[in-house]
Amino acid sequence: MTGATEADAGREAARLEDLRRLRRVRDRIDREYALPLDVEALARDACMSAGHFSRAFRRAFGESPYSYLMTRRIERAMALLRVGELTVTEVSLAVGCSSLGTFSTRFTELVGVPPSVYRREQAATGRDPYPTLAPCVAKRVARPVRNREAGPASRS
Structure with a gap:
């Protein structure tokens, strides 16, 4: 395997892991919509910074975490x-x-x-x-x- 292919595979694995975390957080929002939820707490659940989480969530689901909630x-x-x-x-x-x-x-x-x-x-x-x-x-x-x-x- 070449270096570029290994790097691509690593990036793809990281992207899929981020998507898995984002889906888990989206499921939490679906379950706990009536509870006080904030972006910082949701980002911690996804093991991301709040800014990165918000951008990744919008990219994955088409709206911000707050709009989804x-x-x-x-x-x-x-x-x-x-x-x-x-x-x-x-x-x-x-x-x-x-x-x-x-x-x-x-x-x-x-x-x-x-x-x-x-x-x-x-x-x-x-x-x-x-x-x-x-x-x-x-x-x-x-x-x-x-x-x-x-x-x-x-x-x-």
Whole structure:
């Protein structure tokens, strides 16, 4: 084996190890979305500096760790608001947001309507918005999309 090939193999092995660590941290965010999570603690779990972790996470998953966390929180909030048993404030706290204002702003940014309007609209329909889809597909279809991720045709 030549020196260049060995070096390439070493870089590829390091890249795969970083990806494994990043996936482990992403799984932690998925599990612990309601807990206070910060980039420094997540970076320590990945054995990386905070800056390197943030750049690597964005490169691997297409969004920053904080954006990924907030998207998970908003997805869960959408489900809780559809059920309609909790107030918007209770939903905000249940998904790990300590500020109702930040929660409402992020929810509106991702979903397109404030949480109270979303809850009211869901209560008015009183049904599953995707009754014929498998739950795993419905989750993917219903995933909130950030305004900057939406294509030009969907903007007004």
